[in-house]
Amino acid sequence: MAASADTTTITTTPSCTLTGRIALVTGGGSGIGRACCQVLAREGARLMVTDINLQAAKHTLTLLPGGQQHVALAMDVRDRRSVDDVMKSAHDQCGAPPSLLVNCAGVFITSPILKIDDDSWQKNIDVNLMGLFLVTQAFARSLLESGIDSKGAIVNIASIMGKTGLTEFSGYSASKGGVISLTKTCAAELASKAIRVNCVLPGVIDTPMSANASEMRENFKRLIPLDRFGRPEEVAEVVAFLLSERSSYMVGACVEVTGGYAM
Numbered sequence: 510m511a512a513s514a515d516t517t518t519i520t521t522t523p524s525c526t527l528t529g530r531i532a533l534v535t536g537g538g539s540g541i542g543r544a545c546c547q548v549l550a551r552e553g554a555r556l557m558v559t560d561i562n563l564q565a566a567k568h569t570l571t572l573l574p575g576g577q578q579h580v581a582l583a584m585d586v587r588d589r590r591s592v593d594d595v596m597k598s599a600h601d602q603c604g605a606p607p608s609l610l611v612n613c614a615g616v617f618i619t620s621p622i623l624k625i626d627d628d629s630w631q632k633n634i635d636v637n638l639m640g641l642f643l644v645t646q647a648f649a650r651s652l653l654e655s656g657i658d659s660k661g662a663i664v665n666i667a668s669i670m671g672k673t674g675l676t677e678f679s680g681y682s683a684s685k686g687g688v689i690s691l692t693k694t695c696a697a698e699l700a701s702k703a704i705r706v707n708c709v710l711p712g713v714i715d716t717p718m719s720a721n722a723s724e725m726r727e728n729f730k731r732l733i734p735l736d737r738f739g740r741p742e743e744v745a746e747v748v749a750f751l752l753s754e755r756s757s758y759m760v761g762a763c764v765e766v767t768g769g770y771a772m
């Protein structure tokens with residue numbers, strides 16, 4: 510066997526790692542999704558910013574470098590027709606399907622397990638897990654059916670709670686645990702088709718979502734070795750790495766971005 514040292518190629522890192530790629534981000538109108546759009550645009554990608562809240566997605570557009578080339582679209586990840594419509598508009602508005610996907614849209618509804626009602630529990634699953642499945646399937650079909658010779662990459666935003674669980678977060682934690690195992694299954698199925706799938710497990714990140722969980726935040730804080738909450742861009746930088754060829758040998762990985770919580 511040839512010594513690997515003889516064949517190693519270290520590429521000089523280009524400043525823009527995603528130039529020419531079309532990236533679809535769900536939940537791009539706020540928090541982590543918005544930061545992902547900003548970092549991916551900085552890296553040269555053309556953004557399809559999608560959100561159930563079109564106004565919020567349009568506001569994200571105004572924050573992106575190279576504004577003209579990006580688009581904002583309404584998409585409810587729970588609705589297959591809405592998801593298919595967005596995939597069709599990619600052909601019309603961008604001339605090609607997206608080859609990069611960030612599944613970031615999410616909600617959380619909390620309540621003790623003895624009290625939570627069926628609808629509240631189900632809402633976590635519908636957006637965070639079923640929605641992620643619908644978008645992933647439509648994205649992969651559209652990329653593979655296009656015949657475009659482009660490597661694909663998907664990053665799913667799960668949560669550290671998908672690994673640890675948390676009091677009063679039963680539906681949310683279960684949905685995120687589902688995202689972790691769905692990531693690994695999709696990763697196994699799609700790697701041979703040149704689509705890499707990985708996920709990120711954020712801890713508590715300063716966004717509108719976590720602002721709504723003040724009690725949880727305080728309980729968490731003393732357990733975070735870095736002694737602070739994360740910033741959306743600190744998750745987005747990891748997402749950009751996982752979408753780029755810099756992570757070309759990573760498949761089915763779950764990367765924790767938690768400041769050290771629950772190591």
Ligand SMILES: NC(=O)c1ccc[n+]([C@@H]2O[C@H](COP(=O)([O-])OP(=O)(O)OC[C@H]3O[C@@H](n4cnc5c(N)ncnc54)[C@H](O)[C@@H]3O)[C@@H](O)[C@H]2O)c1
Nearest residue numbers: 536539540541561585586614615668711713714716718719
């Ligand atoms: N903030 C945190 O502490 C934290 C921690 C771990 C994981 N996460 C995950 O990160 C992701 C982003 O969270 P965030 O903190 O940025 O929240 P956020 O509330 O700031 O943003 C969520 C976005 O998702 C959109 N959305 C909600 N339902 C949707 C639907 N049905 N279809 C399309 N879009 C929809 C919202 O309009 C919003 O723009 C979520 O999946 C969340 O579970 C967040």
